[in-house]
Amino acid sequence: MTASNSDILESKFKELYRPLCLFALNYTGKYEDAEDIVQQLFAELWERETAGKLEVVNVKSYLHTAVKNRGLKFIQRARAVQPIEDVGEVAADDNSDEEVLHTEREARLWNWIDELPTERRNIFLMAKQRGMKYKEIAGELGISVKTVENQMGKALQSLRAKVIKIYLFFFGRLG
The missing domain is CATH 1.10.10.10 (Winged helix-like DNA-binding domain superfamily/Winged helix DNA-binding domain)
Known part of the structure; x- marks a missing residue:
């Protein structure tokens, strides 16, 4: 593991943890479940980085996509009503860029409240x-x-x- 890759991953964690949790919250409905999704994702990325198997070009985009996919799987497990392919097709119609911007704005507001x-x-x-x-x-x-x-x-x-x-x-x- 190179110091620069682990530093980048740590930086992305600090920068994106809260926005990703808020993004996951759109799928889970509970902040604790959203945190679990994001924490597990970062833990898996850290393990892949440690093993030298992490090859991601755009980390921010990758993380949002991974959280979205995990959120959809969470919905599938929670509802156990429709197959993931159907959920994915419905969700694909959403404008994910708008979701990301909304999540980032919400995270910025929470940071201001924290201050x-x-x-x-x-x-x-x-x-x-x-x-x-x-x-x-x-x-x-x-x-x-x-x-x-x-x-x-x-x-x-x-x-x-x-x-x-x-x-x-x-x-x-x-x-």
Whole structure:
């Protein structure tokens, strides 16, 4: 195993683990199952690299295709209703490039959420992910409703600022 190949694989793991898990989640419905698919894929790639049998030209494309195929197999095992060939034909009609872009955007958003200060991130996730009302959050955390409102406002302001920076980067000035 050459150091450069293992470094590339490690780099791709760090870069693509979360986006691939989110991509797999489209097939599994459970994040734990999605993580299992991605972790198993990387483990197998690492074994192939160690054995000197890893020959992949476009790693990112390969990983997305492998996750998609494993996701389809997961569906087949979970439902045991239709053969994999039929599932593959239906899925082949989907625009996989759009799926990849959507997954990457979603991963970028999660990275931004992860960058929020801990209390702010927790409050944001309680409200947006768990659907809790501000009063419920305040009660659970032992803080005032006003503090929850302020933290939510700051979280949303921070996320909006990042979106605006991305927009400006790609499209120039607003307006």
